[in-house]
Amino acid sequence: MAGFGVVGGAVYRHLCREAALLAGRCGVRPVITAVAVKHPGWMPRRKVHLPRSLVVSCAMELAARREVDVVVELMGGCDTARELILASLRAGKPVVTANKALLAEHGPEIFGEANRFGTPIYFEASVAGGIPIIQSLREGLVANRFRLIYGIVNGTCNYILSRMAQDGAAFNNVLREAQELGYAEADPALDIDGIDAAHKATVLASLACGGCVDFRHVHVEGIRHVSAVDVRFAHLLGYEIKLLAIIRAAGASQVEVRVHPTLIPMSNRLATTAGVTNAIVVRGHVVGDIEFSGPGAGGDATASAVLSDIAHAACHLRMIRATENPGSFHAQRGTDGGRLRPTHHRPLIGSLGPQIVSMGDVISRYYLRLSVTDRPGVLAQISSILGKTRIGISSVLQPEGHEGGAVPLILMIHDARNDAMFKAMRRIHQLKCVKAKPVMFRVETFET
Amino acid sequence: MAGFGVVGGAVYRHLCREAALLAGRCGVRPVITAVAVKHPGWMPRRKVHLPRSLVVSCAMELAARREVDVVVELMGGCDTARELILASLRAGKPVVTANKALLAEHGPEIFGEANRFGTPIYFEASVAGGIPIIQSLREGLVANRFRLIYGIVNGTCNYILSRMAQDGAAFNNVLREAQELGYAEADPALDIDGIDAAHKATVLASLACGGCVDFRHVHVEGIRHVSAVDVRFAHLLGYEIKLLAIIRAAGASQVEVRVHPTLIPMSNRLATTAGVTNAIVVRGHVVGDIEFSGPGAGGDATASAVLSDIAHAACHLRMIRATENPGSFHAQRGTDGGRLRPTHHRPLIGSLGPQIVSMGDVISRYYLRLSVTDRPGVLAQISSILGKTRIGISSVLQPEGHEGGAVPLILMIHDARNDAMFKAMRRIHQLKCVKAKPVMFRVETFET
Numbered sequence: 001m002a003g004f005g006v007v008g009g010a011v012y013r014h015l016c017r018e019a020a021l022l023a024g025r026c027g028v029r030p031v032i033t034a035v036a037v038k039h040p041g042w043m044p045r046r047k048v049h050l051p052r053s054l055v056v057s058c059a060m061e062l063a064a065r066r067e068v069d070v071v072v073e074l075m076g077g078c079d080t081a082r083e084l085i086l087a088s089l090r091a092g093k094p095v096v097t098a099n100k101a102l103l104a105e106h107g108p109e110i111f112g113e114a115n116r117f118g119t120p121i122y123f124e125a126s127v128a129g130g131i132p133i134i135q136s137l138r139e140g141l142v143a144n145r146f147r148l149i150y151g152i153v154n155g156t157c158n159y160i161l162s163r164m165a166q167d168g169a170a171f172n173n174v175l176r177e178a179q180e181l182g183y184a185e186a187d188p189a190l191d192i193d194g195i196d197a198a199h200k201a202t203v204l205a206s207l208a209c210g211g212c213v214d215f216r217h218v219h220v221e222g223i224r225h226v227s228a229v230d231v232r233f234a235h236l237l238g239y240e241i242k243l244l245a246i247i248r249a250a251g252a253s254q255v256e257v258r259v260h261p262t263l264i265p266m267s268n269r270l271a272t273t274a275g276v277t278n279a280i281v282v283r284g285h286v287v288g289d290i291e292f293s294g295p296g297a298g299g300d301a302t303a304s305a306v307l308s309d310i311a312h313a314a315c316h317l318r319m320i321r322a323t324e325n326p327g328s329f330h331a332q333r334g335t336d337g338g339r340l341r342p343t344h345h346r347p348l349i350g351s352l353g354p355q356i357v358s359m360g361d362v363i364s365r366y367y368l369r370l371s372v373t374d375r376p377g378v379l380a381q382i383s384s385i386l387g388k389t390r391i392g393i394s395s396v397l398q399p400e401g402h403e404g405g406a407v408p409l410i411l412m413i414h415d416a417r418n419d420a421m422f423k424a425m426r427r428i429h430q431l432k433c434v435k436a437k438p439v440m441f442r443v444e445t446f447e448t
Numbered sequence: 449m450a451g452f453g454v455v456g457g458a459v460y461r462h463l464c465r466e467a468a469l470l471a472g473r474c475g476v477r478p479v480i481t482a483v484a485v486k487h488p489g490w491m492p493r494r495k496v497h498l499p500r501s502l503v504v505s506c507a508m509e510l511a512a513r514r515e516v517d518v519v520v521e522l523m524g525g526c527d528t529a530r531e532l533i534l535a536s537l538r539a540g541k542p543v544v545t546a547n548k549a550l551l552a553e554h555g556p557e558i559f560g561e562a563n564r565f566g567t568p569i570y571f572e573a574s575v576a577g578g579i580p581i582i583q584s585l586r587e588g589l590v591a592n593r594f595r596l597i598y599g600i601v602n603g604t605c606n607y608i609l610s611r612m613a614q615d616g617a618a619f620n621n622v623l624r625e626a627q628e629l630g631y632a633e634a635d636p637a638l639d640i641d642g643i644d645a646a647h648k649a650t651v652l653a654s655l656a657c658g659g660c661v662d663f664r665h666v667h668v669e670g671i672r673h674v675s676a677v678d679v680r681f682a683h684l685l686g687y688e689i690k691l692l693a694i695i696r697a698a699g700a701s702q703v704e705v706r707v708h709p710t711l712i713p714m715s716n717r718l719a720t721t722a723g724v725t726n727a728i729v730v731r732g733h734v735v736g737d738i739e740f741s742g743p744g745a746g747g748d749a750t751a752s753a754v755l756s757d758i759a760h761a762a763c764h765l766r767m768i769r770a771t772e773n774p775g776s777f778h779a780q781r782g783t784d785g786g787r788l789r790p791t792h793h794r795p796l797i798g799s800l801g802p803q804i805v806s807m808g809d810v811i812s813r814y815y816l817r818l819s820v821t822d823r824p825g826v827l828a829q830i831s832s833i834l835g836k837t838r839i840g841i842s843s844v845l846q847p848e849g850h851e852g853g854a855v856p857l858i859l860m861i862h863d864a865r866n867d868a869m870f871k872a873m874r875r876i877h878q879l880k881c882v883k884a885k886p887v888m889f890r891v892e893t894f895e896t
Contacts, residue, residue: 014734018591025590025658124588130735132580132588140572140580142473143466143755210473269717269741286462287578287743287752293717294738304735307591323771 002036002059002084003075007098007125009048010299011074011306022307028314033067038075063087070313072306073097082106089119094313098125098302104202107212108352120316122309127200128153128278130301131294132308137207137282144284146208149247150446151280152273153200155297156184156191157223157243161261162274164231165240171226183276193222194243194259201245204280205257208247211353213257219359221260230369230439233410237397239263239367240271241441256357263367263443269293281446289448360419365394365443368413370428371406371436378433379409385431389424391416406435412443450484450507450532451523455546455573457496458747459522459754470755476762481515486523511535518761520754521545530554537567542761546573546750552650555660556800568764570757575648576601576726578749579742580756585655585730592732594656597695598894599728600721601648603745604632604639605671605691609709610722612679613688619674631724641670642691642707649693652728653705656695659801661705667807669708678817678887681858685845687711687815688719689889704805711815711891717741729894737896808867813842813891816861818876819854819884826881827857833879837872839864854883860891 001008015022015032023029035050036059056062059080062071064087071088073095075081081099088095090113097103103110103126114121124134128151137146152158156178163174175192178184190196198220205213223243234241241261248256264271269291273279278296283289295301372378383393392414399408413421425438449456463470463480471477483498484507504510507528510519512535519536521543523529529547536543538561545551551558551574562569572582576599585594600606604626611622623640626632638644646668653661671691682689689709696704712719717739721727726744731737743749820826831841840862847856861869873886 014591018734021593022591130589130732131738132584135583135588136580139760140583140756141578141752142759143462143470143752145469269720272717272720284578284752286466286755287749290579290740290742292738292740295736301735304589304591304732307734308588311590312587319767 001032001034001072001074002062002081003073004035004037004048004050005074005076006299007302007306008035008074010303011072012050013048014300014303014307015310018307022311026311026315028311028318030070030310030314034062034065036062036075059084060087063091063093068093069317070094070096070310072310073099074306075099076101078102078105082110085110085121086113089113089117089121092117092119094119094316095121096125096306096309096313097121097123098306099123100126100196100199100203103206104199104215107202107206107215111212120313122312123203124309125302125305127203128280128292129155129294129296129298130304131278131280131292131296132305133204133280133282133292134207135308136290136292137204141282141284141287141290144286145249146247146282146284147249148283148446149204149208149280150244150270150444152242152270152278153204153245153280153296154191154194154197154243155276155278155295156188157194157197158273158278159183159276160192161223161226161231161241161243164226164228165235166274168228168232170228171224192224194220195222197243197245197259201247201257201259204245205247205255205356206353208249209255209353213255213354213356214352217257217356217358219258219260219362223261225439226261226441227439229408230367230441233369233397233399233408234263234367234441236399237263237367237395237410237412238266239443240266242270242273244270244444246444250357253354254357255354256362258359258362261441263441265445268446283448360417360422362418363415364418365415365445366411366413366421367441367443368411368425369439370409370411370434372409373405373433373435374407375433381431381433382409382411382428385427386411386413386424389416389420389427391420391424449480449482449520449522450510450529451521452483452485452496452498453522453524454747455750455754456483456522458751459520459758460498461496462748462751462755463758466755470759474759474763476759476766478518478758478762482510482513484510484523507532508535511539511541516541517765518542518544518758520758521547522754524549526550526553530558533558533569534561537561537565537569540565540567542567542764543569544573544754544757544761545569545571546754547571548574548644548647548651551654552647552663555650555654555663559660568761570760571651572757573750573753575651576728576740577603577742577744577746578752579726579728579740579744580753581652581728581730581740582655583756584738584740585652589730589732589735589738592730592734593697594695594730594732595697596731596894597652597656597728598692598718598892600690600718600726601652601693601728601744602639602642602645602691603724603726603743604636605642605645606721606726607631607724608640609671609674609679609689609691612674612676613683614722616676616680618676619672640672642668643670645691645693645707649695649705649707652693653695653703653804654801656697657703657801661703661802661804662800665705665804665806667706667708667810671709673887674709674889675887677856678815678889681817681845681847681856682711682815682889684847685711685815685843685858685860686714687891688714690718690721692718692892694892698805701802702805703802704810706807706810709889711889713893716894731896808865808870810866811863812866813863813893814859814861814869815889815891816859816873817887818857818859818882820857821853821881821883822855823881829879829881830857830859830876833875834859834861834872837864837868837875839868839872
């Protein structure tokens with residue numbers, strides 16, 4: 001195991017405690033033989049006791065050691081983690097990782113090497129913590145084409161947005177509170193700017209498409225610009241604002257992959273998914289909509305997924321060894337009563353798969369909040385611009401209340417291309433009657 | 449394949465249409481070689497065209513035929529289906545089945561033979577249709593002990609109860625409507641008396657415990673006695689009435705397994721699970737609560753699960769053959785890039801596992817509706833009986849309104865043993881001021 005932080009510590013603790021349970025259930029008893037720790041000197045301060053005899057200071061040693069059968073990478077980052085994973089795959093040691101950043105940004109390289117050397121890589125913990133979404137996409141729903149996958153995949157953002165929705169609190173105050181509670185990092189950028197969610201969206205999209213999608217083309221917006229006033233207006237209109245990852249098939253060889261704050265109807269189950277919970281809806285062409293929800297982060301929930309992957313890796317090795325020594329495998333079959341079950345494994349091709357649709361070409365609905373002067377003719381000017389860009393208004397809300405001489409005007413916009421909307425917004429911003437930069441969020445109903 | 453009804457037809461259609469998809473994803477192309485049909489004469493009327501050359505009239509032939517590698521049992525019932533499955537397992541042909549009744553009522557025999565002959569049996573479609581709950585319990589959550597599993601596992605009952613909740617309609621009217629829409633059978637007893645849900649609860653409990661639980665000891669109540677007035681009062685108190693399957697670990701070697709209408713708080717996500725949707729919450733000791741929801745019945749959703757099992761069975765055979773001819777397996781590994789993935793398989797022991805707690809010993813909260821005379825002293829008499837049985841009242845609701853001289857009195861009861869509650873109800877019923885048989889439903893909050 002490389003890395004001994006919150007997740008690593010939890011994996012170690014549960015693996016030691018539940019070794020008999022795992023052995024009974026999958027017929028293989030995993031034993032931790034070495035743990036690579038970044039700063040071995042910090043050891044005494046850790047909550048989980050790690051025997052000094054297991055500690056190694058160089059992670060790369062794991063790929064080289066003879067007694068290591070499976071490498072569990074929980075260190076994060078794209079430097080040493082990448083090297084360790086590549087070396088392990090080349091050495092024929094199955095890899096278990098929770099590293100969504102690495103898989104999203106170096107997918108073709110990682111999966112390419114895994115395929116080239118025939119070494120499996122498991123990454124259930126990389127998306128939505130303890131929810132078995134990866135296995136469900138690959139196996140339980142194997143007969144389905146995935147037209148749509150959408151979900152709340154970042155617990156920090158969902159915690160902040162649901163606190164804003166409950167209490168009408170301002171973004172900055174809730175962020176500070178989340179940091180105090182340990183739900184947000186001291187440097188929260190990776191979470192609140194949507195990057196973590198985009199990494200997960202990339203992994204999900206690659207699985208759905210059967211080939212890596214290019215992370216660099218994923219449209220990403222975070223939640224810094226979501227204000228209490230927009231949350232309140234959204235409520236008035238019957239919507240909740242959530243940071244969603246959205247993956248939608250677009251024709252045979254293209255896919256939309258995007259992360260942005262989204263207005264969804266209150267009746268959608270994701271609207272009531274509060275706190276650090278994750279929730280993902282998968283729309284399969286055979287099965288329809290399946291929703292998964294549960295703890296998307298935290299040491300224990302993530303450890304549950306890592307342990308499941310370790311069990312898979314252990315069984316894989318057992319099968320490989322059985323094929324090298326068929327007699328022993330048949331002997332096992334007799335006594336174990338079919339414990340060892342091979343399954344289908346949808347391979348991730350180690351090259352770029354379908355192209356991501358450019359955001360300008362994506363069609364969606366919109367919530368548009370303008371700050372305008374309280375004079376007659378304003379709505380006419382704005383709707384004239386929208387009309388010329390062939391963008392239809394579905395409803396208008398002009399609530400009471402002033403913002404320093406200006407009044408808010410909320411427009412709900414029909415299906416329109418994003419580039420048309422961007423163009424219209426630029427023109428609207430130039431109007432004299434418009435007093436601030438227009439605020440725009442996309443609206444999705446996910447109707448079938 | 450045995451059986452060509454709604455599910456069989458859907459499996460056949462999707463398997464023919466998506467053969468290339470399945471072959472690409474799991475490296476094995478399943479081909480249907482024979483379909484056992486009960487009344488081959490009816491063929492022309494079927495929606496799905498089935499070539500006559502595939503039709504066999506005797507299901508048992510499937511277990512005997514050389515060209516049949518996997519037997520898919522979708523005929524239902526416990527007679528021919530049982531014989532076919534046993535014969536197939538003994539012949540070493542992996543079995544795929546959606547037959548929860550058979551697994552619940554003959555689990556020890558079926559799993560016993562599967563283990564004895566080392567032949568796998570797959571049954572993802574037996575619980576919650578297209579939701580991959582079985583695989584998630586066995587594999588994705590393999591590191592967890594399951595303290596609690598609860599859920600809506602019968603779409604017919606949930607459709608009826610949610611229509612009653614939405615419209616205040618009476619049970620019989622909604623049942624008739626459900627029958628007209630095809631959501632309920634002409635003979636609806638299996639569904640509305642809770643038997644189907646109890647079959648599914650038995651399968652889930654057996655998986656959670658790792659050994660078969662005895663279906664005959666499962667406490668089963670259906671929804672015939674749920675009235676519009678109770679749904680309305682439940683709403684007033686902040687609850688929804690749902691037919692739930694509840695499986696709760698009780699000590700080391702006992703388990704509660706019960707199916708009954710249950711009041712759950714509106715804030716529980718299952719309270720807003722409407723229509724024929726199924727939803728299951730799994731509480732694991734490592735992961736916490738994971739919820740799955742989706743279509744629990746219907747040809748397509750069930751076919752999605754059956755097809756996933758067929759893919760598993762196909763990969764199992766491929767691995768077996770590889771071990772018999774190791775050279776070919778290694779050759780495959782090189783070209784297929786690790787497509788074949790063995791996994792852990794929590795075996796179901798073919799003998800009775802943990803004992804089911806007697807319903808009298810189960811502790812729960814209660815909703816109690818009495819029809820009483822509108823005179824002083826009534827509440828005193830009732831609360832005196834409850835007090836003597838050491839049953840605590842948590843709240844009282846006496847709404848306006850008369851029922852032919854009697855008034856409704858609703859008591860919410862603290863945690864108490866079921867046998868104490870039954871005893872108190874008998875005594876209360878004997879009171880002169882009580883005008884009808886008391887109506888009791890259990891209340892669960894599922895707090896952690």
